[in-house]
Amino acid sequence: MGDWFLQAGHGVRFEWGPAGAALLAKDTACLVVVDVLSFTTSVTVAVESGIRVFPYRWRDETAAVFADRVGARLAVGRSKATGTSPWSLSPAALQRAPFTPRLVLPSPNGSTIAAAAGDSPVVAGSLRNSTAVGRWLADRGYGTAERPAVVVAAGERWPDGSLRPALEDLLGAGAVIAALRRCGRDQLSPEAAMAAAAFHGVKDVGVAVADCASGRELIEWGYADDVAIATELDASEAVPVLTGGAFSVPE
Structure with a gap:
């Protein structure tokens, strides 16, 4: 594919999904992954309490092997959470769960996008910490043509x-x-500008997300609390950065 798909010359770029991340990661200084319902929201909630979060692409038997290798608890699917294994991809469940210093969080989309950045810094962005992430990027010189930031939905x-x-x-x-x-x-x-315009065009983010396809799906399944937590705009100052294979808040 031609270089024009890299949105070259722009300091802030926007693209979709793992394939888009893999392509634009070739020309980025920092990659921001956004998976509101619920990977990056869950990462933000976890690191707020001091948990190091190891992303993993697959929720299968290899995830348990990986968790053992890094000495971490393994998050399970929302419906599989139990009293002995209360950690899951549910932000609400993570807020209720007891502290664990290390957690493996399987997520095919979010983790795959994070892995696409290679050696470039990766940040977990969400509605909960969007202002903090933007400030963190700008303070470190990202978001210019020389040091582009790529935001991947x-x-x-x-x-x-x-x-x-x-x-x-x-x-x-x-x-x-x-x-x-x-x-x-x-x-x-232009792609990034249109994403910003979409955000500014919504009067109530909470209402919009609760009534969109993904929000309605979670609410119907009984996870309305997850949607509510995910749409608490700028409720968090935490900026999770992928370091040493895990997301944490830099000191």
């Missing part, structure tokens, strides 16, 4: 495995991009 999957662009991730990415712009990073690609 994870999206969801259709039954055939293809990418389903998800409103909640568009709004989360747009919130991070809007925060970067407020910090003086105005070299936005």
Whole structure:
């Protein structure tokens, strides 16, 4: 594919999904992954309490092997959480669960995007910490043509495995991009500018996410608390950065 797909020359760029992340990661100084319901929201909630979060691509038997290798607890699917294994991809469950210093959080989309960045820094962005992420990036010189920041909305999957662009991730990415712009990073690609415009165009993010396809799905399954936590705009100052294979808040 041609270099024009890299959105070259722009300091702040926006793309969708693991494939988009893998392509734009070739020309980025920092990658921001946004998976609002629920990977990056869960990461933010976990690191707020001091947990180091190890992303992992697969929720299968290899995840347990990986967790043993890094000496961490393994998060399970929402519906599989128990009293002895209370950690899951549910932000609400993570807020209730007892402290564990290390947690493996399987997520095919979010973890795959994080892995695409290679040696570039990776930040977990969400609606909960969008302003903090934008400030962190700008303070470290990211978001210029010389040191571009790529914001990747994870999206969801259709039954055939293809990418389903998800409103909640568009709004989360747009919130991070809007925060970067407020910090003086105005070299936005048209794609990034449209994501920011989508965020600014929504009067009530909580209402919009609760009524979109992904939000309605979680609410119907009984996880309305997860949607509520994910849409607490700028409730967190935590900026999870992937270091040594795990997300944590830099000291």
